[in-house]
Amino acid sequence: MTLDTYDKIMMLAKRRGFLYPSFEIYGGSAGFYDYGPMGTRLKENLENLWRKYYLLKDANIEISTPTITLYDVLKASGHVDEFTDLTVDCKQCQTSFKVEDIIDENQTVEEAVANDTVTCPDCGSKLSDAHPVNLMFSTEIGIGKTRDAFLRPETAQGIFTGFHLLYRYAREKLPFGVVQLGKGYRNEVSPRQGPIRMREFSMAEAEIFFDPENKSHELFNEVKNHKLYLFDNVNEMKISMEKAVDEGIINNQALAFYMYMTQSILLDAGVDPKKFRFRKHADDELAHYAKECWDAELFSERFGWVECVGIADRSAYDLNAHITASKTDMYALRRYDEPKRITKKQIVPKMNVLGPEFKQRAGIIKEKLESMDAENIPYPITIKVNNEHINIPDNCYDIEEITETVPGDKFVPHVIEPSYGIDRVLYCLLEHNYYEETKNDELYHKLLLPPSMAPVKVGVFPLISDEKLIKIAKKLDKTFRENDIFTTYDDGGSIGRRYARMDEIGTPFCVTVDFESLDDNEVTIRNRDTTEQQRVPIDEVIKQIKNQLEKK
RNA sequence: GCGGAUAUGAUCUAGUGGUUAUGAUAGUGGCUUCCCAAGCCACUUACUCGGGUUCAAAUCCCGGUAUCCGCACCA
Numbered sequence: 056m057t058l059d060t061y062d063k064i065m066m067l068a069k070r071r072g073f074l075y076p077s078f079e080i081y082g083g084s085a086g087f088y089d090y091g092p093m094g095t096r097l098k099e100n101l102e103n104l105w106r107k108y109y110l111l112k113d114a115n116i117e118i119s120t121p122t123i124t125l126y127d128v129l130k131a132s133g134h135v136d137e138f139t140d141l142t143v144d145c146k147q148c149q150t151s152f153k154v155e156d157i158i159d160e161n162q163t164v165e166e167a168v169a170n171d172t173v174t175c176p177d178c179g180s181k182l183s184d185a186h187p188v189n190l191m192f193s194t195e196i197g198i199g200k201t202r203d204a205f206l207r208p209e210t211a212q213g214i215f216t217g218f219h220l221l222y223r224y225a226r227e228k229l230p231f232g233v234v235q236l237g238k239g240y241r242n243e244v245s246p247r248q249g250p251i252r253m254r255e256f257s258m259a260e261a262e263i264f265f266d267p268e269n270k271s272h273e274l275f276n277e278v279k280n281h282k283l284y285l286f287d288n289v290n291e292m293k294i295s296m297e298k299a300v301d302e303g304i305i306n307n308q309a310l311a312f313y314m315y316m317t318q319s320i321l322l323d324a325g326v327d328p329k330k331f332r333f334r335k336h337a338d339d340e341l342a343h344y345a346k347e348c349w350d351a352e353l354f355s356e357r358f359g360w361v362e363c364v365g366i367a368d369r370s371a372y373d374l375n376a377h378i379t380a381s382k383t384d385m386y387a388l389r390r391y392d393e394p395k396r397i398t399k400k401q402i403v404p405k406m407n408v409l410g411p412e413f414k415q416r417a418g419i420i421k422e423k424l425e426s427m428d429a430e431n432i433p434y435p436i437t438i439k440v441n442n443e444h445i446n447i448p449d450n451c452y453d454i455e456e457i458t459e460t461v462p463g464d465k466f467v468p469h470v471i472e473p474s475y476g477i478d479r480v481l482y483c484l485l486e487h488n489y490y491e492e493t494k495n496d497e498l499y500h501k502l503l504l505p506p507s508m509a510p511v512k513v514g515v516f517p518l519i520s521d522e523k524l525i526k527i528a529k530k531l532d533k534t535f536r537e538n539d540i541f542t543t544y545d546d547g548g549s550i551g552r553r554y555a556r557m558d559e560i561g562t563p564f565c566v567t568v569d570f571e572s573l574d575d576n577e578v579t580i581r582n583r584d585t586t587e588q589q590r591v592p593i594d595e596v597i598k599q600i601k602n603q604l605e606k607k
Numbered sequence: 608g609c610g611g612a613u614a615u616g617a618u619c620u621a622g623u624g625g626u627u628a629u630g631a632u633a634g635u636g637g638c639u640u641c642c643c644a645a646g647c648c649a650c651u652u653a654c655u656c657g658g659g660u661u662c663a664a665a666u667c668c669c670g671g672u673a674u675c676c677g678c679a680c681c682a
Contacts (some may be wrong), residue, residue: 082673244680518643551643570640
């Protein structure tokens with residue numbers, strides 16, 4: 056049996072508590088994984104690195120919205136119509152079938168439905184009422200009288216549906232960005248790529264709202280000399296952000312800036328630069344609403360180049376969709392230097408006349424009058440109410456000239472969306488940092504994770520399990536944890552075995568208490584990457600380790 | 608979803624229609640003044656599920672489920 060890197064990684068992940076197949080005791084289910092103790096810590100470290108960039112370096116705001124999402128939201132966003140397959144139900148067998156699965160090869164789904172030639176593969180009865188079924192996980196809200204809903208396929212919609220509130224929170228200034236980390240769900244047909252394609256997955260998304268006339272970024276100048284690894288489907292290049300924007304390879308500063316953020320996060324997290332690139336979507340690949348899209352791809356030995364982050368210019372698509380569907384005001388305002396004063400005519404209904412005259416129809420008449428263009432009023436005014444044409448006498452309204460102050464132009468902001476598949480990044484991190492060698496004819500592996508990512512920072516051991524050493528080691532272990540440093544205390548087995556266990560989960564440092572420590576109050580720090588050892592006074596060990604952890 | 612293959616402790620694996628189902632690794636406890644998976648002793652954990660054939664099924668048959676491979680599908 057030959058194991059590829061994926062097999063080795065997944066075995067290590069299971070053995071050492073990174074990833075477990077979910078529900079395994081009941082046979083498991085493809086597309087679901089449990090994060091074990093180490094995986095949970097690693098994921099948290101990655102997410103916090105992400106937050107460091109998106110909340111601190113680029114001062115965005117973070118929100119958290121429901122994973123269960125109302126039908127109407129996803130209808131408006133286009134997900135309801137895009138994620139569907141035609142399905143028929145057999146009432147005899149109480150079964151549902153995908154139309155494309157049960158029709159003859161020589162006809163299309165459309166033809167089969169149009170010609171009514173769909174039959175049940177089990178009982179042979181004729182099936183009709185083909186209806187689309189969505190590939191999103193659906194559910195219902197409430198009992199009895201329910202509302203349709205789905206588990207969200209992306210976190211972004213929660214940001215868009217709150218845009219008007221968030222825009223206000225951001226003091227009505229653009230650009231501003233809103234981020235969300237959380238789970239997304241897709242009922243994949245056949246998820247056979249382990250943690251690369253999951254049915255329930257973690258994503259980190261940012262929606263940065265811009266004035267479409269100004270997609271510059273405040274911090275661009277600060278970082279414009281950074282080089283990005285780009286691939287335009289033909290050539291790979293390493294090119295400065297400034298040059299890429301100047302030459303039009305990347306459309307605008309904002310897009311380039313979030314590519315820089317993405318590259319920095321991934322490389323900081325421990326991605327191998329040789330296995331990293333941004334790939335530009337070809338024109339025929341672009342979603343119809345996207346102007347430009349770059350994927351950050353990480354190379355995996357089994358899966359090839361894996362799309363782990365998508366950075367798309369989604370223009371105004373989503374906000375427009377929600378404005379149309381919900382009738383909510385989701386416009387932003389581009390203020391003039393000086394507010395403009397605009398004089399215009401307006402019809403002002405006189406309700407004291409309209410009311411007695413038209414009774415219950417007065418309300419509708421008022422609305423219609425107000426919505427008329429006061430510059431071009433027909434005479435006499437005729438208003439149609441319930442198929443009845445009503446002449447409105449002059450004494451029912453005034454035409455007033457009013458002066459309005461207009462502060463600026465209303466427009467729908469554009470959005471740039473960096474969207475991270477956390478689980479994919481995490482798997483690639485394991486793969487990129489997996490290192491193996493043969494030691495005494497035995498395979499020896501390490502995870503060479505950056506110390507900042509490592510789930511456990513320090514292993515604390517007594518050299519042998521002697522009460523005197525154990526006492527000191529346990530106390531030292533406690534002191535580490537009091538200083539917010541994650542540790543593993545271990546006094547089982549030989550010292551080499553304990554080092555090996557720590558190497559496997561990527562623990563950068565091990566501290567060992569030995570018999571000499573009893574005399575000289577010094578302990579040994581052992582470095583994961585070099586296996587070199589260093590004697591350090593026990594009082595300084597916390598400080599030393601802290602320094603080394605902060606180095607990168 | 609279709610076709611094919613597979614399913615034995617945490618992992619890898621042996622096995623035959625018939626007594627207590629291999630072995631290794633890992634794990635746990637103990638011994639060892641032990642710095643890179645050392646040694647010795649002891650211990651824990653398994654035949655994918657359901658039905659059938661049979662005196663007897665982990666083994667043969669049927670079905671379910673899951674996984675893997677190919678095809679199809681796929682932000």
